[in-house]
Amino acid sequence: MKIDIITLFPKMFDYVLNESIIKRAQKSGRVSITAHNLRDWTCDKHRTVDDKPFGGGAGMVMKPEPIFEAIASLRGVPLRKCCRGEAGRRSNPKTRIVLLTPQGKKLDQKSAKRLSKYKHLILICGHYEGVDERVRRHLATDEISIGDYVLTGGELPAMVLIDSVIRLIPNVLGHKDSARFESFEKGLLEYPHYTRPAEYRRMKVPKVLLSGNHSQIESWRKEEAVRRTKKRRPDLSGGN
Numbered sequence: 001m002k003i004d005i006i007t008l009f010p011k012m013f014d015y016v017l018n019e020s021i022i023k024r025a026q027k028s029g030r031v032s033i034t035a036h037n038l039r040d041w042t043c044d045k046h047r048t049v050d051d052k053p054f055g056g057g058a059g060m061v062m063k064p065e066p067i068f069e070a071i072a073s074l075r076g077v078p079l080r081k082c083c084r085g086e087a088g089r090r091s092n093p094k095t096r097i098v099l100l101t102p103q104g105k106k107l108d109q110k111s112a113k114r115l116s117k118y119k120h121l122i123l124i125c126g127h128y129e130g131v132d133e134r135v136r137r138h139l140a141t142d143e144i145s146i147g148d149y150v151l152t153g154g155e156l157p158a159m160v161l162i163d164s165v166i167r168l169i170p171n172v173l174g175h176k177d178s179a180r181f182e183s184f185e186k187g188l189l190e191y192p193h194y195t196r197p198a199e200y201r202r203m204k205v206p207k208v209l210l211s212g213n214h215s216q217i218e219s220w221r222k223e224e225a226v227r228r229t230k231k232r233r234p235d236l237s238g239g240n
């Protein structure tokens with residue numbers, strides 16, 4: 001998978017992309033991620049990316065031209081073919097153009113899984129009061145929010161999205177990291193985990209986990225997952 005990030009702050013991604021599993025996924029060639037500076041697609045001396053909103057009001061709005069230029073160049077299509085309406089989705093069904101915005105659909109495991117199947121993701125990180133509506137209407141194929149709160153920009157949400165998607169790409173998680181039973185799979189939260197020592201400051205690991213009886217362990221884990229889900233997240237289907 002190829003991931004291109006369009007941002008005003010590419011350096012914000014340096015650390016996150018160069019550690020742990022995301023770093024390994026890139027090294028192994030399974031993923032290639034690049035953070036691009038939106039200002040590289042401006043044409044004026046001041047490298048302007050924002051302007052006052054038509055109709056007045058507070059704040060600045062991100063201009064459409066650099067974003068359209070950026071998408072056209074990252075998709076390798078002429079600018080006139082850049083809009084979703086003309087060529088976007090139909091000409092390259094393997095690419096998604098994701099706008100990170102608090103107005104988007106809330107990211108969940110299901111949408112992360114869906115996005116993990118594409119060959120190319122282009123992420124647009126908004127700032128200021130938001131991006132010009134024409135980007136949303138004619139360019140973005142997906143609008144995604146990471147929760148009902150407003151952040152200063154789309155960079156942190158983009159990092160969250162990348163992390164949630166990358167770990168679902170086949171062979172990105174090694175056997176050691178992989179969880180056969182993960183929270184949100186099957187609409188359940190994960191069961192509790194314990195490791196050595198079996199007793200620490202008189203806090204004991206449940207006996208069943210030390211029993212070596214795998215079918216009993218499996219039943220216990222399932223019951224715990226259901227109990228936990230009912231208590232903490234009754235909205236998830238597996239808890240009902």
Ligand code: ADE
Pocket residue numbers: 100101102126144145146147148149150151152153154157
């Ligand atoms: N930009 C600002 N806040 C955001 C959020 N909650 N999700 C996605 N993008 C954002």
